[in-house]
Amino acid sequence: MDRDLILLGHGSGGKLSHQLLDDIIIPALSGIPVSGQNDAAILAHAGGRLAFTTDSYVVDPIFFPGGDIGDLAVNGTVNDLAMVGAQPLALSVGLILEEGFSKMQLHRILLSMRKAADEAGVAIVTGDTKVVPRGKADQIFINTSGIGVIRHELEIAGCNAQAGDKILINGTIGDHGIAVMAAREGLALTTDVKSDTASLNTLVAEIMECAGPALHVLRDPTRGGVATTIKEIALQSEVTVTLCEEFLPLKAQVQGVCSLLGLDPLYVANEGKLLAFVAPDRAELVLERMRRHPQGSQSAIIGEVTAAGGSRVQMTTLVGGLRAVDMLSGEQLPRIC
Amino acid sequence: MDRDLILLGHGSGGKLSHQLLDDIIIPALSGIPVSGQNDAAILAHAGGRLAFTTDSYVVDPIFFPGGDIGDLAVNGTVNDLAMVGAQPLALSVGLILEEGFSKMQLHRILLSMRKAADEAGVAIVTGDTKVVPRGKADQIFINTSGIGVIRHELEIAGCNAQAGDKILINGTIGDHGIAVMAAREGLALTTDVKSDTASLNTLVAEIMECAGPALHVLRDPTRGGVATTIKEIALQSEVTVTLCEEFLPLKAQVQGVCSLLGLDPLYVANEGKLLAFVAPDRAELVLERMRRHPQGSQSAIIGEVTAAGGSRVQMTTLVGGLRAVDMLSGEQLPRIC
Numbered sequence: 001m002d003r004d005l006i007l008l009g010h011g012s013g014g015k016l017s018h019q020l021l022d023d024i025i026i027p028a029l030s031g032i033p034v035s036g037q038n039d040a041a042i043l044a045h046a047g048g049r050l051a052f053t054t055d056s057y058v059v060d061p062i063f064f065p066g067g068d069i070g071d072l073a074v075n076g077t078v079n080d081l082a083m084v085g086a087q088p089l090a091l092s093v094g095l096i097l098e099e100g101f102s103k104m105q106l107h108r109i110l111l112s113m114r115k116a117a118d119e120a121g122v123a124i125v126t127g128d129t130k131v132v133p134r135g136k137a138d139q140i141f142i143n144t145s146g147i148g149v150i151r152h153e154l155e156i157a158g159c160n161a162q163a164g165d166k167i168l169i170n171g172t173i174g175d176h177g178i179a180v181m182a183a184r185e186g187l188a189l190t191t192d193v194k195s196d197t198a199s200l201n202t203l204v205a206e207i208m209e210c211a212g213p214a215l216h217v218l219r220d221p222t223r224g225g226v227a228t229t230i231k232e233i234a235l236q237s238e239v240t241v242t243l244c245e246e247f248l249p250l251k252a253q254v255q256g257v258c259s260l261l262g263l264d265p266l267y268v269a270n271e272g273k274l275l276a277f278v279a280p281d282r283a284e285l286v287l288e289r290m291r292r293h294p295q296g297s298q299s300a301i302i303g304e305v306t307a308a309g310g311s312r313v314q315m316t317t318l319v320g321g322l323r324a325v326d327m328l329s330g331e332q333l334p335r336i337c
Numbered sequence: 338m339d340r341d342l343i344l345l346g347h348g349s350g351g352k353l354s355h356q357l358l359d360d361i362i363i364p365a366l367s368g369i370p371v372s373g374q375n376d377a378a379i380l381a382h383a384g385g386r387l388a389f390t391t392d393s394y395v396v397d398p399i400f401f402p403g404g405d406i407g408d409l410a411v412n413g414t415v416n417d418l419a420m421v422g423a424q425p426l427a428l429s430v431g432l433i434l435e436e437g438f439s440k441m442q443l444h445r446i447l448l449s450m451r452k453a454a455d456e457a458g459v460a461i462v463t464g465d466t467k468v469v470p471r472g473k474a475d476q477i478f479i480n481t482s483g484i485g486v487i488r489h490e491l492e493i494a495g496c497n498a499q500a501g502d503k504i505l506i507n508g509t510i511g512d513h514g515i516a517v518m519a520a521r522e523g524l525a526l527t528t529d530v531k532s533d534t535a536s537l538n539t540l541v542a543e544i545m546e547c548a549g550p551a552l553h554v555l556r557d558p559t560r561g562g563v564a565t566t567i568k569e570i571a572l573q574s575e576v577t578v579t580l581c582e583e584f585l586p587l588k589a590q591v592q593g594v595c596s597l598l599g600l601d602p603l604y605v606a607n608e609g610k611l612l613a614f615v616a617p618d619r620a621e622l623v624l625e626r627m628r629r630h631p632q633g634s635q636s637a638i639i640g641e642v643t644a645a646g647g648s649r650v651q652m653t654t655l656v657g658g659l660r661a662v663d664m665l666s667g668e669q670l671p672r673i674c
Contacts, residue, residue, distance in 0.1 A: 096393050106343065127367075
């Protein structure tokens with residue numbers, strides 16, 4: 001293996017992604033330290049704080065049960081804004097099309113983007129289209145960038161997890177990754193798992209209102225899944241997190257496909273889920289509030305910050321053991337988003 | 338030719354691009370009318386007006402005389418902000434990498450981005466990296482999006498050209514397109530034409546200060562070249578523009594390669610040029626000011642708005658004729674940016 005070459009795993013969201021970011025990309029581009037990295041950058045500006053984020057989408061296949069590359073791209077960027085507590089203000093759309101791509105499919109994808117944007121209450125205000133010759137891209141890649149307005153004074157950041165915090169999730173894990181994987185592998189007929197792609201900004205608004213300063217961290221467990229995201233937070237906040245396998249919401253269908261394909265649902269991507277770290281005195285109230293929201297009916301407390309220090313994650317398993325949880329290493333499911 | 342398929346020409350910046358935008362993309366995504374389309378969207382916000390823009394870069398080859406895909410991506414987005422008179426505040430970077438791409442080349446490109454950003458005085462604050470399997474992309478595609486702050490009350494827009502306006506350009510045309518084309522075709526040794534890729538925000542600041550409300554339109558003639566850009570403005574402002582071939586700044590080398598390849602320099606992409614429409618009473622003063630700027634030493638007045646109405650562009654040629662100038666139709670130079 002030539003160490004100079006980019007590997008698929010560099011796009012996994014896991015360990016190799018972090019190495020590429022920390023060794024090459026961040027030092028070259030910006031110098032932002034690991035502890036300051038969040039789903040969106042926060043900019044000081046005369047009118048208050050702005051959030052700014054970007055994501056490219058290369059999912060394969062481009063249509064899958066529960067969504068397509070279009071609503072995925074809108075929801076993903078809205079969610080990255082929501083994860084720093086920002087209200088989305090505007091989105092941009094950058095299309096890279098392969099020569100020969102179908103205009104009808106493009107139209108279907110664009111309508112899906114518009115619908116998702118309308119549902120999230122955000123306008124698509126600017127865009128760009130490039131076309132490359134056949135064979136130089138795969139059908140369609142979409143970049144969405146977004147600006148949000150931060151209207152609160154809360155400190156919601158990956159480095160802000162505190163000992164005692166309860167960890168809440170708004171529903172079942174792994175749905176998106178398994179839906180895409182099943183569609184790709186032709187398992188679509190054997191399972192009815194749908195992607196959970198959805199915008200979480202209204203759910204976040206409710207959580208913020210209910211939790212106030214008790215809300216310490218918000219992050220959406222996309223590439224790399226819940227395990228990788230929690231490990232990132234443990235590293236940034238330098239805390240020890242203990243998850244409880246018993247409380248992880250998981251559809252039997254997702255469990256089944258994971259077993260079939262040899263995947264661990266804890267590492268499978270989600271696109272309509274968030275993890276909230278909330279101080280213990282408000283956690284139950286926030287949980288109740290989340291359960292009343294359409295995107296949170298199956299919300300659960302799945303673990304807690306058991307100690308300051310350690311920068312590690314462990315999980316009490318169903319059979320009563322204690323298992324170390326690390327980041328995804330390499331690539332489990334390429335082109336999942 | 339199947340009319341349902343995307344063609345290379347849909348990415349040309351010319352007629353087919355406009356058709357795709359007007360028929361499919363804009364109606365689906367936003368509904369912004371043609372007259373309101375500019376290089377960046379303008380957002381009202383508590384702290385003043387914000388500009389927001391996005392561009393994807395798929396240039397081939399990724400390294401070319403005078404630049405690479407990295408500084409091109411930074412300068413291009415800075416310029417789109419500058420063209421609405423905005424001071425760049427922050428950039429995002431979205432990378433799509435092909436499996437097997439060289440980390441050393443990636444590093445070189447990132448350093449080039451950082452250098453360009455430093456020169457333009459803008460910070461790269463957020464980013465995203467995706468990797469696709471070998472053969473599913475071509476080395477590296479880069480999306481840059483940008484936020485700018487608008488600190489003036491001027492109305493600078495493509496729909497604001499007025500009868501009598503002089504049309505200024507800050508130097509020679511076609512350099513970027515010919516540098517890339519020469520590198521691609523292996524003509525690099527026979528010509529020393531370099532891309533003009535550069536950030537124009539400081540030049541724009543000088544123009545705005547000197548022209549004040551006499552500055553009506555700013556636009557950078559990238560894909561589709563000067564001809565397509567002027568035609569766009571003539572359509573948006575519903576005016577007749579007359580260019581004068583004699584006054585078009587053009588390097589002999591660029592002229593030579595254009596003759597060799599059968600290209601019209603008026604349609605060749607620029608990446609460090611702007612067109613300014615300025616009321617006649619301030620045009621000479623602005624021209625002098627532009628010539629004192631490092632990016633404007635060869636500035637020239639290349640034409641004027643000869644009438645309200647008409648929505649068309651014509652050019653008095655060197656041999657004394659009058660030629661109609663239309664948008665680029667189809668694709669002259671694919672993957673030029």
